Amino acid sequence: MKNKYLKIFIIIFFVFSFFIFYYGLKQKHLYTTENSGIQKFPNLILHDFFTNKKTSFEDILIDSNYYLVNIWSSWCLPCRDEHIYLKEIKKSSSVKIIGINYKDKKNNAVKFLDEFGNPYAYILNDKDGTASIEIGAYGVPESFILNKQKEIVKKIIGPIDQKKFKKVLKIIKNEN
Amino acid sequence: MILNYIGNFALFFCLILSSIIFFTSILVLNNKNSFFKRNLNELLFFKFFFTLLSFFSLVILFINSEFSNETVLNNSHISKPLFYKISGTWGNHEGSLLLWLLILTFCAFFYFLKSKNRPSDERLLTIIFQELIIMGFLFFLLKASNPFNIIFPVPDEGMGLNPILQDPLLAIHPPILYLGYVSTSIVFSSSLAALMKGNINNLWAKDIKSWVYISWTFLTLGILLGSIWAYYELGWGGFWFWDPVENISLMPWLSLTALVHCILVLEKRSILHSWTVILSIITFTLGICGTFLVRSGILNSIHTFANDPERGLYILFFLFFLIFLSILIFFIYEDKFETNNKNLNFYSKDFSIILNNWFVMYFLSVILIGTIYPIFLEVLSNEKISVGPPFFNKLIIPFLIPFLIFMSIGPNLKWIKNNKLSNKLNLIFLFILSIVIAIFVFKFYSNVTLNITILLAVSFYLFFITIKDFAKRNYKNYSQMISHFGFSLLVLSILLNSIFSNEVTSNMRVGDEIKFFDKSIKLQRLENTKEANFLKLIAHFKIEDKDKIELLLKPEIRIYDKPETITSEAAIKTDIFRDRFLVVNLVKENDYLNVRYQEKPFMIWIWISAILISLGGIINILKKNEK
Amino acid sequence: MYNKKVKLRALFLFLSILSAILIIFLVLKSLEENVVYFLSPTDIKNLNEATAEKIRVGGMVKDQSIKINSDKINFIITDFKNEINVVYSGIIPNLFQENKGVVAEGVLKDKSFFEAEKILAKHDENYMPPEVKASLGEN
Numbered sequence: 001m002k003n004k005y006l007k008i009f010i011i012i013f014f015v016f017s018f019f020i021f022y023y024g025l026k027q028k029h030l031y032t033t034e035n036s037g038i039q040k041f042p043n044l045i046l047h048d049f050f051t052n053k054k055t056s057f058e059d060i061l062i063d064s065n066y067y068l069v070n071i072w073s074s075w076c077l078p079c080r081d082e083h084i085y086l087k088e089i090k091k092s093s094s095v096k097i098i099g100i101n102y103k104d105k106k107n108n109a110v111k112f113l114d115e116f117g118n119p120y121a122y123i124l125n126d127k128d129g130t131a132s133i134e135i136g137a138y139g140v141p142e143s144f145i146l147n148k149q150k151e152i153v154k155k156i157i158g159p160i161d162q163k164k165f166k167k168v169l170k171i172i173k174n175e176n
Numbered sequence: 177m178i179l180n181y182i183g184n185f186a187l188f189f190c191l192i193l194s195s196i197i198f199f200t201s202i203l204v205l206n207n208k209n210s211f212f213k214r215n216l217n218e219l220l221f222f223k224f225f226f227t228l229l230s231f232f233s234l235v236i237l238f239i240n241s242e243f244s245n246e247t248v249l250n251n252s253h254i255s256k257p258l259f260y261k262i263s264g265t266w267g268n269h270e271g272s273l274l275l276w277l278l279i280l281t282f283c284a285f286f287y288f289l290k291s292k293n294r295p296s297d298e299r300l301l302t303i304i305f306q307e308l309i310i311m312g313f314l315f316f317l318l319k320a321s322n323p324f325n326i327i328f329p330v331p332d333e334g335m336g337l338n339p340i341l342q343d344p345l346l347a348i349h350p351p352i353l354y355l356g357y358v359s360t361s362i363v364f365s366s367s368l369a370a371l372m373k374g375n376i377n378n379l380w381a382k383d384i385k386s387w388v389y390i391s392w393t394f395l396t397l398g399i400l401l402g403s404i405w406a407y408y409e410l411g412w413g414g415f416w417f418w419d420p421v422e423n424i425s426l427m428p429w430l431s432l433t434a435l436v437h438c439i440l441v442l443e444k445r446s447i448l449h450s451w452t453v454i455l456s457i458i459t460f461t462l463g464i465c466g467t468f469l470v471r472s473g474i475l476n477s478i479h480t481f482a483n484d485p486e487r488g489l490y491i492l493f494f495l496f497f498l499i500f501l502s503i504l505i506f507f508i509y510e511d512k513f514e515t516n517n518k519n520l521n522f523y524s525k526d527f528s529i530i531l532n533n534w535f536v537m538y539f540l541s542v543i544l545i546g547t548i549y550p551i552f553l554e555v556l557s558n559e560k561i562s563v564g565p566p567f568f569n570k571l572i573i574p575f576l577i578p579f580l581i582f583m584s585i586g587p588n589l590k591w592i593k594n595n596k597l598s599n600k601l602n603l604i605f606l607f608i609l610s611i612v613i614a615i616f617v618f619k620f621y622s623n624v625t626l627n628i629t630i631l632l633a634v635s636f637y638l639f640f641i642t643i644k645d646f647a648k649r650n651y652k653n654y655s656q657m658i659s660h661f662g663f664s665l666l667v668l669s670i671l672l673n674s675i676f677s678n679e680v681t682s683n684m685r686v687g688d689e690i691k692f693f694d695k696s697i698k699l700q701r702l703e704n705t706k707e708a709n710f711l712k713l714i715a716h717f718k719i720e721d722k723d724k725i726e727l728l729l730k731p732e733i734r735i736y737d738k739p740e741t742i743t744s745e746a747a748i749k750t751d752i753f754r755d756r757f758l759v760v761n762l763v764k765e766n767d768y769l770n771v772r773y774q775e776k777p778f779m780i781w782i783w784i785s786a787i788l789i790s791l792g793g794i795i796n797i798l799k800k801n802e803k
Numbered sequence: 804m805y806n807k808k809v810k811l812r813a814l815f816l817f818l819s820i821l822s823a824i825l826i827i828f829l830v831l832k833s834l835e836e837n838v839v840y841f842l843s844p845t846d847i848k849n850l851n852e853a854t855a856e857k858i859r860v861g862g863m864v865k866d867q868s869i870k871i872n873s874d875k876i877n878f879i880i881t882d883f884k885n886e887i888n889v890v891y892s893g894i895i896p897n898l899f900q901e902n903k904g905v906v907a908e909g910v911l912k913d914k915s916f917f918e919a920e921k922i923l924a925k926h927d928e929n930y931m932p933p934e935v936k937a938s939l940g941e942n
Contacts, residue, residue: 007507014503018496023555024474025488075331103331538826545830560841562859564908567837571830681893683873742897761895768871772894 041069041150044131049101049109049123057150060122064096066153066172067146070120071132073102074112076140078159085165086119095172099123102132102140145171177244177326183233184324186226190281191314193223198307201300216303220285223310227281231265231274234323238265243334246325247271253334255709256342263347264337269471269487270323272350277313279351279358284310287362287387294375294383301369302362309361312494320487339710339736339743345405353398353425357463359391360432364460367453368505374512376453381443386800388439392432393793399425400786407779408746415782418565420475423547424466427540431459434536437529444591445526449513450506451533457502464495474551521592528586535579542571573627580634580667584641587656606644610636617675624675632671638664655799659792665785669778679774685767694722697758697773711735715760715769717747729758755779839908844885853911860887860917861906869901880905880917891919 045056061067070086072079090097099120101109104127126132135144143156145168154171156164197219234247238261243249251268252261260267266275284306291299317323363384370380402425407415416422435455442452469475472488520527546563553559585603614633618624624632642661645653680692689698696719703714713733720726729747736743746759757774841859842850860880868879875892878901889907899905899922909919 010503011500014496014499018492020552020555021468021474021492022489024551025472025492073331075327077325077327103333105332542830545834549834561838562841563834564837564839564857567833570833570837683871683876685873688873744897759894761897761899763869763871763876763895763899766871768873770871770876770895 041146046124049125066095068097069144071100071102071142073104073140074108079141082141082159083116085160090119096121100126102126103129179233179237180324180326183230186230190226194307194311201304220288224281224285227278231278235265244330246327247323249334251337253336260342266350267341270321273317274323276354279354280310283362298369298373302365305365316490339741345401349401356391356395356398360460362387363456367456371453371509376449378443378446381439389793389796392436393790395429396790418568420547423543428459428462430536430540434533441526441529468495525589525591528582532582577634580638584638606640635667655792655796659789662785662788669781672778676777681772683768684771696720731758731760750780843882844887848885853913859908864901864905866901887917889917889919895922
């Protein structure tokens with residue numbers, strides 16, 4: 001009899017610890033880097049992808065309610081899946097998409113755009129990856145949604161998929 | 177390029193083989209003379225071979241810097257030295273899992289080869305459990321962390337390996353630690369199998385003992401290497417911080433240490449059957465639990481890895497699947513244990529081992545609570561806390577005292593029963609001697625507390641008694657004597673080290689001089705040099721005694737470009753009495769250097785004693801093989 | 804004989820329960836005493852009065868705030884809402900930089916001044932301590 005209670009107790013204890021760990025993992029703030037410190041988007045000066053002219057973010061980030069800054073590269077496989085959604089997002093009038101081409105060869109990147117289309121209003125070059133680090137990016141692809149005041153509203157680590165795409169639309173349409 | 181496919185297909189093949197072995201084993205479990213049973217060895221070898229193939233594909237991908245592979249791209253670059261290209265294979269999440277799997281399949285193969293004297297159904301059951309673990313890891317590898325993801329078009333240059341991990345010690349640390357962790361899986365599987373077949377007895381203990389020794393030895397060495405690395409690379413001059421990740425590696429070691437002793441009692445006295453099985457289960461699940469806590473990023477620690485909640489979730493489910501499976505098996509087959517009505521005598525080796533086992537379990541629970549309490553509290557009440565070294569020191573140090581006393585007396589007792597202690601006079605004399613030494617230290621150094629003095633006395637006691645045992649020239653127990661001697665030396669050197677350590681911290685410019693007791697430390701000049709993949713800033717320090725004995729120390733700051741990181745390389749001057757440890761760091765673009773100078777006595781003895789402890793294990797393994 | 808054995812067993816049981824209770828009590832008590840709470844600068848501002856207990860403060864090192872002289876380092880930890888001045892004399896980790904995450908352990912002198920005994924850093928440059936992320940994310 002005594003033994004039975006002990007068994008039940010042990011099982012309950014482990015079930016309890018399982019749920020603690022489970023919710024510990026689920027606690028979002030532990031992992032996402034949303035609002036990760038830099039709130040205002042840094043004003044960097046980079047070279048334009050096509051013309052190679054020096055371009056500052058201040059000059060590009062105008063005339064729109066929202067901006068989506070997308071870090072991409074031709075060698076990055078998930079970027080291709082993401083591209084479809086970027087083209088969808090482009091259809092909305094309230095957002096301007098700006099690409100940062102990360103550690104890439106120009107030939108490859110141009111081929112990539114020819115093949116999959118170009119949703120970007122501007123593309124800036126980040127050959128050595130330093131600008132992306134400065135922005136606070138973790139890898140490719142990564143996207144930042146900025147509002148009119150150039151503040152980071154949302155940071156998306158990894159490719160934009162169906163789920164994240166809906167979230168992006170929600171942000172753009174809601175506050176419009 | 178082709179190697180990506182080879183590696184990937186080898187893994188798939190491995191999964192297929194693994195499931196074939198798993199399901200067929202279950203089918204033929206009661207069939208005495210099946211063809212399958214006789215040829216299982218070959219199958220296990222093939223599986224090991226395919227994992228090896230997959231592992232070597234990854235190693236060669238790393239050596240050739242083929243950035244078509246995502247793992248290589250993220251963790252390597254062309255200008256990295258060859259040695260670190262190879263060690264970079266297991267310096268990342270995907271590669272280290274592959275290494276883990278490689279050792280796992282090797283263990284399964286090796287176990288089957290070496291266990292011919294066990295009943296065949298028990299061996300088969302062990303392999304079934306082992307395959308279950310292997311399949312779990314294979315799924316995880318293929319699904320959530322495949323090391324052979326292909327990237328196209330191929331980038332020119334990789335992202336590089338974190339420079340702090342570019343270190344010879346850290347290159348061999350994971351393989352050794354994994355050998356320790358993974359070989360506990362055999363103990364786990366075998367104990368569950370033997371339990372189901374009602375085979376937990378002294379013969380089983382005798383056969384599984386060598387696996388326990390192997391994993392214990394490698395785990396000890398692995399922890400030692402990690403600790404030495406932290407000592408000189410993290411630049412703080414400490415070797416143990418009670419950091420969650422360190423605690424996690426210590427916990428399986430503690431339960432394994434308990435198991436090493438407990439299995440002896442089972443072998444010699446045929447008692448403690450269920451306790452041995454419980455310890456085997458605890459040891460392995462703690463190992464997996466460690467993987468979960470470290471890889472999921474649920475903990476916050478100075479040694480963290482890239483976090484991915486999805487991976488964490490997978491390991492969590494796998495961990496609790498194993499826990500519930502073993503609990504279930506334990507409860508169902510519990511009545512298969514041999515019941516024993518043997519008496520325990522207070523003056524016996526068995527009793528002192530059991531007592532020490534309880535102490536070890538107490539230390540284990542303290543560390544476990546201290547490590548996971550912050551997670552529980554955060555989930556339950558959203559408060560963020562951390563549990564620091566004082567908690568562990570306060571709860572562990574006082575209980576080390578009786579622990580060490582039992583450890584000194586225990587080995588001198590006989591199995592079953594002792595009517596009186598042999599050469600009592602000797603023991604008492606040594607005890608008084610140790611107390612006198614401790615009091616001597618207490619008198620002359622004001623910063624020693626009473627607690628520490630008593631601990632010092634008992635560790636001296638253990639030290640003297642183990643030396644006395646060496647003098648008896650009892651060759652039968654050499655391994656035990658060396659390990660115990662090593663342990664007493666370890667406690668002693670840690671204690672003396674913490675009592676007599678001194679340090680000074682300051683911010684200095686070139687030409688500045690600071691005082692450290694009767695010494696002067698002067699920053700003479702700075703020097704810049706360029707190495708293959710980093711810039712080096714060398715600070716030249718001169719340390720002068722009042723007797724004008726000079727010592728030059730040259731700590732470095734290294735600035736790596738891929739990825740852009742700054743690391744400090746401490747300058748350490750080691751001799752048998754003390755380590756002199758000097759580390760510098762840059763603060764902004766400033767002409768001040770942040771300087772820390774430490775004198776740490778008996779540092780080298782901490783490493784030596786840990787090596788001695790594992791040496792005992794090695795001797796035991798070799799001795800077993802000779803027979 | 805039988806009687807004696809039963810008595811012995813009862814005594815043993817009693818002793819083990821007693822020591823178990825004592826140990827649980829001891830562990831809980833030291834846990835309570837040695838826990839270090841983690842606060843953000845905003846949490847500190849919302850305190851009624853500065854506690855004398857050891858705490859950890861996390862946030863970002865404010866831009867242009869590191870000042871250094873021969874025996875100490877001053878800097879400001881911010882969570883972009885509130886700030887706290889920190890003074891520290893000791894070794895700093897490699898990753899201690901302006902605009903990077905930091906965790907400092909020490910004692911509050913008053914609600915805007917913190918004396919650190921330890922500065923914690925992590926191996927990975929991209930890594931931000933979860934606590935810091937949380938405290939920055941609460942805004």
